[in-house]
Amino acid sequence: MKKRYISTILVLLCCSVLLPVAMSQPDMNYSQYFSTPTYYNPAYTGINTGIRARFLFRDQWPTLPIPYKSYFFSADLGDRNLPGSGGLGIMINQDTPGAGLVNNFGAALTIGVRIPITSFMISQLGIKAGVMQRRINWDALVFADQLSPYDGNVYQTTAVIPSDAGKRVVPDFAAGGVLQFINPQGTINGNLGFAVDHIFAPDVSFLSTGASPYPRKWVGQIDLVFTAGQGGSSSAMYRASDEPLKINIGGLYQNQGSLNSLQVGLNLLKFNVYLGAWYKTTMTGVVNNVVALVAGYRYRFYEDMNIKFMYSYDLQVTGAFNGTGGAHEIGIILEFDKLQIFGGGGGGGFVPGSGGRRGGGPMECPTFY
Numbered sequence: 001m002k003k004r005y006i007s008t009i010l011v012l013l014c015c016s017v018l019l020p021v022a023m024s025q026p027d028m029n030y031s032q033y034f035s036t037p038t039y040y041n042p043a044y045t046g047i048n049t050g051i052r053a054r055f056l057f058r059d060q061w062p063t064l065p066i067p068y069k070s071y072f073f074s075a076d077l078g079d080r081n082l083p084g085s086g087g088l089g090i091m092i093n094q095d096t097p098g099a100g101l102v103n104n105f106g107a108a109l110t111i112g113v114r115i116p117i118t119s120f121m122i123s124q125l126g127i128k129a130g131v132m133q134r135r136i137n138w139d140a141l142v143f144a145d146q147l148s149p150y151d152g153n154v155y156q157t158t159a160v161i162p163s164d165a166g167k168r169v170v171p172d173f174a175a176g177g178v179l180q181f182i183n184p185q186g187t188i189n190g191n192l193g194f195a196v197d198h199i200f201a202p203d204v205s206f207l208s209t210g211a212s213p214y215p216r217k218w219v220g221q222i223d224l225v226f227t228a229g230q231g232g233s234s235s236a237m238y239r240a241s242d243e244p245l246k247i248n249i250g251g252l253y254q255n256q257g258s259l260n261s262l263q264v265g266l267n268l269l270k271f272n273v274y275l276g277a278w279y280k281t282t283m284t285g286v287v288n289n290v291v292a293l294v295a296g297y298r299y300r301f302y303e304d305m306n307i308k309f310m311y312s313y314d315l316q317v318t319g320a321f322n323g324t325g326g327a328h329e330i331g332i333i334l335e336f337d338k339l340q341i342f343g344g345g346g347g348g349g350f351v352p353g354s355g356g357r358r359g360g361g362p363m364e365c366p367t368f369y
Contacts, residue, residue: 026257028072029280030072031058031314031329032056032294034223035054038089038126040193041221042175044178045089045110046082046087047087050304050335050336051335052335054075055073057069057329059327063323063324084113090109090110102137103135105132120182120184128173133169134168138161167206168206171200176194187227187228189366193221193222202214225366225368228247246270246368248266250267258284258285259285261280263279264279265292269298272300276293277293294310296310307333
């Protein structure tokens with residue numbers, strides 16, 4: 001009895017602390033934002049040619065007695081023979097905020113439209129159209145009349161659960177833009193993006209008599225990639241021993257509801273190995289400072305087919321969540337760089353620093369992830 005009582009108290013304490021935090025920013029905040037670009041901005045759909053499939057798993061606060069796990073999958077096609085020369089994509093995500101009491105599921109289609117500006121700069125606009133489903137696990141809730149002052153949660157509740165309060169499905173939309181640029185030598189390239197998600201703040205209240213607008217999310221992002229040597233169309237142009245060192249410096253800012261968060265850091269790529277470190281902080285609400293350590297490996301099946309394994313660990317530095325075990329993230333990215341579905345003789349465009357090679361379109365930036 002004593003053990004069950006202590007377990008109940010621990011769960012209640014976790015819920016009382018973590019539920020407000022999780023619900024203040026309903027969307028999951030991945031440390032490997034660079035592995036989930038369309039999650040934050042649909043304009044990244046098809047920004048590189050070929051097909052890319054991405055899977056990411058996050059296990060947050062693993063030492064706590066409640067689950068807080070999330071899953072993300074996306075696949076997008078960049079084909080310059082498409083109308084608009086952008087891309088098409090799909091996206092599926094699931095997470096369990098609110099100390100495991102609430103389950104979020106989303107599925108969407110994404111579209112990117114490419115707008116050439118100069119030989120060294122393009123812009124891309126994107127939209128997301130999908131559905132969001134929220135479920136609440138009423139069986140996991142503990143009501144006051146279930147508690148005994150001596151034995152904990154032992155009684156049956158007399159609370160009446162509304163019949164229409166278990167699930168809510170609503171349409172969900174996002175839009176964004178990306179400016180992509182590269183220098184003539186191909187040694188510096190970058191992306192500057194801005195997006196807004198949950199544009200219409202859909203009502204996700206579990207009760208038909210209430211209203212609970214899902215907070216709109218604003219995202220700003222910048223990434224710069226420096227190549228210590230001659231640039232090129234993609235990493236597949238090099239053998240691992242010849243590939244120059246690449247350094248990615250980036251930042252991600254998010255605002256959702258009353259919470260503002262910032263992530264800055266860098267990743268290195270050499271000999272097919274990724275290493276990096278990122279600093280994450282919440283600038284409002286409950287203070288939470290994290291250093292995310294990143295490691296990964298890229299394996300080439302063929303010249304234009306790669307698989308990348310990425311792992312990151314969130315090391316808690318300061319804040320209210322010390323002792324929660326941080327967070328683990330595992331990412332898998334599968335790339336088919338030259339695959340086209342819509343035919344034609346297009347393919348990649350001009351690549352600065354590549355000896356004047358041209359395909360059927362404007363500038364294409366090298367890939368880092």
